[in-house]
Amino acid sequence: MSVLNSDFSLAARRNAKIRLENLSISFKMDENKRVDVLEDISFDADEGSFTCILGPSGCGKSTLFNAIAGLLPPTAGNIYLGDRLINGKTGLVGYMFQKDLLLPWRSVLENILLGTEIQGRDRAKSEARARELMRRYGLEGFEAYYPKYLSGGMRQRAAFLRTMMLDNEVMLLDEPFGALDAQTRLSMQEWLHEVWRDSKKTIIFITHDVDESLFLAEKVLVLSHRPSRIIQTIQVPLPEKRSYEMMGNVEIIKLRTELFALLRRESDSGQTESPNGMGK
Numbered sequence: 001m002s003v004l005n006s007d008f009s010l011a012a013r014r015n016a017k018i019r020l021e022n023l024s025i026s027f028k029m030d031e032n033k034r035v036d037v038l039e040d041i042s043f044d045a046d047e048g049s050f051t052c053i054l055g056p057s058g059c060g061k062s063t064l065f066n067a068i069a070g071l072l073p074p075t076a077g078n079i080y081l082g083d084r085l086i087n088g089k090t091g092l093v094g095y096m097f098q099k100d101l102l103l104p105w106r107s108v109l110e111n112i113l114l115g116t117e118i119q120g121r122d123r124a125k126s127e128a129r130a131r132e133l134m135r136r137y138g139l140e141g142f143e144a145y146y147p148k149y150l151s152g153g154m155r156q157r158a159a160f161l162r163t164m165m166l167d168n169e170v171m172l173l174d175e176p177f178g179a180l181d182a183q184t185r186l187s188m189q190e191w192l193h194e195v196w197r198d199s200k201k202t203i204i205f206i207t208h209d210v211d212e213s214l215f216l217a218e219k220v221l222v223l224s225h226r227p228s229r230i231i232q233t234i235q236v237p238l239p240e241k242r243s244y245e246m247m248g249n250v251e252i253i254k255l256r257t258e259l260f261a262l263l264r265r266e267s268d269s270g271q272t273e274s275p276n277g278m279g280k
């Protein structure tokens with residue numbers, strides 16, 4: 001390897017907040033059957049970056065997050081947080097699950113405090129911080145409300161702030177806006193983008209939605225159908241501060257068409273799979 005190349009890879013390493021090296025995950029169903037879900041996944045998410053993972057339904061996106069969050073040990077490969085190997089280690093990254101419901105019997109404030117309460121953190125300090133986050137991110141005045149009185153978008157904001165309260169530098173968000181109507185979804189995307197720019201967190205965000213990925217991400221990774229590999233990596237050619245008008249940019253429209261075609265192809269190949277064809 002040339003000096004130039006090794007210098008370059010050192011610089012790249014310095015910035016990587018999350019690094020996956022050749023990660024594979026298989027589930028053993030019984031003695032004779034194994035489902036290979038993720039295959040040889042490698043990527044970096046730099047410190048303070050916004051990465052979207054785009055992939056067809058059932059390809060293994062949530063499985064990927066479960067592995068990064070330490071809930072699932074890799075079958076092969078490694079996961080690093082900065083320089084630290086974190087295979088199977090929990091509690092190091094923030095994780096908002098795909099179905100991250102608020103508890104209906106707790107107020108919004110009490111819901112946002114849930115994680116810190118479980119961790120046994122100082123109540124007064126946590127509450128002051130929760131109130132400050134609610135003020136800063138548009139939930140002021142709703143502290144004592146129960147979740148059922150909030151709009152879908154507000155509930156998602158509350159669930160997001162509950163994750164943010166744990167102060168992890170990395171946040172994994174699994175399709176947080178999947179269940180929202182189109183209009184609310186757009187305003188939540190703008191909201192999240194602003195929170196990201198303001199908080200400097202490293203965000204990895206799962207979605208099925210091509211437009212959502214292009215609006216939010218600096219880098220989009222496209223996963224194939226199972227066993228899922230990275231089939232495309234795109235650097236989104238937009239500035240850090242974004243507006244919806246930019247989605248009409250010629251480059252973005254080209255990327256959008258390309259991504260739709262890729263996803264379509266992968267979804268179609270998934271539909272031809274027989275249930276028995278999954279195993280090995």
Ligand SMILES: Nc1ncnc2c1ncn2[C@@H]1O[C@H](COP(=O)(O)OP(=O)(O)OP(=O)(O)O)[C@@H](O)[C@H]1O
Binds near residue numbers: 057059061062063
């Ligand atoms: N603990 C497990 N044991 C066995 N199989 C599992 C387990 N967890 C996930 N799978 C299988 O792994 C595959 C990928 O599931 P996963 O939930 O990661 O997909 P996904 O891309 O998040 O799907 P969706 O788009 O519907 O959210 C599925 O076939 C699922 O049945």
Ligand SMILES: [Mg+2]
Binds near residue numbers: 061063174
């Ligand atoms: Mg999922």
